[in-house]
Amino acid sequence: MLRTFMLATAAVAMMAGTAHADGIVGNWRTDSGETAQIAAAAGGFSITLRTGKHKGKRIGQMQATGDGKYKGTITDPADDKTYSGNATLKGDSLAMQGCVAVVFCKTQNWKRQ
Numbered sequence: 001m002l003r004t005f006m007l008a009t010a011a012v013a014m015m016a017g018t019a020h021a022d023g024i025v026g027n028w029r030t031d032s033g034e035t036a037q038i039a040a041a042a043g044g045f046s047i048t049l050r051t052g053k054h055k056g057k058r059i060g061q062m063q064a065t066g067d068g069k070y071k072g073t074i075t076d077p078a079d080d081k082t083y084s085g086n087a088t089l090k091g092d093s094l095a096m097q098g099c100v101a102v103v104f105c106k107t108q109n110w111k112r113q
Helices: 002-019
Strands: 026-029 035-041 044-049 058-066 069-076 081-090 093-100 104-112
Touching: 035 058, 044 069, 058 081, 069 093
Parallel strands: none
Antiparallel strands: 026 035, 026 104, 035 044, 044 058, 058 069, 069 081, 081 093, 093 104
């Protein structure tokens, strides 16, 4: 009986952990008007385009670093070049930044859908 109780408690704890999704998870409108989906994946987050010319293409991955900040890689879907990436979440806005050599950076401001 104690074993059953412990297993049930562990199952409830695991479900509660997955129900509390990170704020970055969801659908985002990019600067170009496409929809990008950010989903939990492999201990971090994957970014996949859901609309537009490059629909279905995975364009990035991020890891949470704390306080609404994320670090990872971003791929330009037009030329398949990958850049170091950073993201900062503030409410329903997500500042996505891709950089070359940390000096040359471009930022897009995405809005939650």
